[in-house]
Amino acid sequence: xxxIIFVLPLSILLMACSPPAPPxxxxxxxxxxxxGAGDTPLVRDYSGEVRAKSESTLGFRIPGKLVxxxxxxxxxxxxxxxxxxxDPSDAGLxxxxxxxxxxxxxxxxxxxxxxxxxxxVSQAALDARESALAASEAQAGLARNQTAYTTLFxxxxxxxxxxxxxxxxxxxxxQPVFRLAPDGEREIAISLPETDIGSIKxxxxxxxxxxxxxxxxxxxxxxxxxPAADPLTRTYATRIRLSGVDARLPLGMxxxxxxxxxxxxxxxxxxxxAIFQQGDKAAVWIVGNDASVSLKPVTIAAYTDNGAVISxxxxxxxxxxxxxxxxxxxxxxxxxxxxxxxPK
Numbered sequence: 266x267x268x269i270i271f272v273l274p275l276s277i278l279l280m281a282c283s284p285p286a287p288p289x290x291x292x293x294x295x296x297x298x299x300x301g302a303g304d305t306p307l308v309r310d311y312s313g314e315v316r317a318k319s320e321s322t323l324g325f326r327i328p329g330k331l332v333x334x335x336x337x338x339x340x341x342x343x344x345x346x347x348x349x350x351x352d353p354s355d356a357g358l359x360x361x362x363x364x365x366x367x368x369x370x371x372x373x374x375x376x377x378x379x380x381x382x383x384x385x386v387s388q389a390a391l392d393a394r395e396s397a398l399a400a401s402e403a404q405a406g407l408a409r410n411q412t413a414y415t416t417l418f419x420x421x422x423x424x425x426x427x428x429x430x431x432x433x434x435x436x437x438x439x440q441p442v443f444r445l446a447p448d449g450e451r452e453i454a455i456s457l458p459e460t461d462i463g464s465i466k467x468x469x470x471x472x473x474x475x476x477x478x479x480x481x482x483x484x485x486x487x488x489x490x491x492p493a494a495d496p497l498t499r500t501y502a503t504r505i506r507l508s509g510v511d512a513r514l515p516l517g518m519x520x521x522x523x524x525x526x527x528x529x530x531x532x533x534x535x536x537x538x539a540i541f542q543q544g545d546k547a548a549v550w551i552v553g554n555d556a557s558v559s560l561k562p563v564t565i566a567a568y569t570d571n572g573a574v575i576s577x578x579x580x581x582x583x584x585x586x587x588x589x590x591x592x593x594x595x596x597x598x599x600x601x602x603x604x605x606x607x608p609k
Contacts, residue, residue: 292597292598293593293599295552295588295600295602296587296588297552297584297585297601298536298587300584301533301582308523309464309524311522311523312520313454314453314518315452315475315515316453316454317424317447317516318449318450318452318504319449320426321445323441324440325439326438327411327415328436329351329355329415330352330435331351331434331436332433334349335347338427338428339424342419342445343422344422346419347416348418348442349442351436353412356411359408360408360409362408363404363405364408367402370400371401374394374397374398378391421448422448424448425443426516427443428442429443430442450507451507452505453485453505453507454502455503456498456502457503459500465503467488467489468487470485470486471486471523472485473505474520476521485506486506486508488505488506489502535575536587537573538587539587540573547573549561549563549575549578549585549586549590550585552584552586555598556601557598558599559596561578561579563575563579584601
């Protein structure tokens with residue numbers, strides 16, 4: 266039997282069972298943006314938190330054992346409100362002793378006044394007793410004050426932000442027991458790195474974003490820049506004054522502070538994802554009117570959180586690929602998606 270008779274039907278059967286050829290791939294989908302040039306605003310962002318404009322530490326004016334703490338962290342206190350108490354025993358004994366000394370001095374002075382009126386003692390002797398009485402009265406008054414100092418009062422209305430001592434602890438005179446943030450103006454505290462300290466100036470405007478307030482943006486100005494860097498972080502503490510903000514804004518709330526700067530004429534800012542790196546050289550993909558791409562070398566002046574600052578090789582109005590740049594091939598035609606738009 267002729268073998269051709271079997272080969273021909275078998276080849277027909279294989280052709281019938283083979284899967285259909287895959288359809289040809291369409292143009293690659295590429296997100297495209299049009300760059301602008303000249304005085305492009307560049308925003309530098311810094312993380313910070315809400316702070317009171319001023320904070321004070323509160324402590325007892327005398328030493329003693331802390332027996333009662335009346336408020337906790339976060340408590341809102343009013344001026345004159347008691348915050349903590351010391352053991353009053355020692356202060357009470359000192360006041361009793363001082364009062365006894367004052368009584369003795371008063372009686373002694375009265376007796377010498379009577380003797381002086383009868384010319385039995387000299388005026389100098391009476392003056393000495395009068396001086397002793399004045400000293401003892403002053404000592405008694407001081408002892409009474411010491412007794413009052415066993416209770417620590419809030420010197421202003423505000424919020425307790427930190428507790429630094431607990432009952433049972435022996436504290437020294439002036440040792441911090443509480444940190445109080447008084448009611449009033451709120452600010453944002455940020456830390457500037459060494460590389461940016463020269464570009465931020467006192468009075469410079471800023472935009473503050475409070476994420477806990479649905480991303481609301483508030484105008485601010487730089488009020489203070491520390492003249493010395495923190496020895497641990499090597500950053501400079503900076504305060505941003507807020508405009509038109511409720512003084513009761515919660516302390517410790519996170520915020521982002523942005524400073525706008527101009528990057529100069531003929532300079533553009535592009536996303537970092539648009540940079541195509543070839544060794545130590547950078548380039549971007551230019552998207553032409555016919556939707557074809559071509560590689561164009563560029564000079565990058567700086568990398569920032571907001572993008573790459575390009576000083577040469579790119580001009581305003583040109584369209585570039587904003588993402589997926591490492592998958593493109595020179596001359597390839599693409600489907601364009603304008604940033605924030607739909608495919609074309």
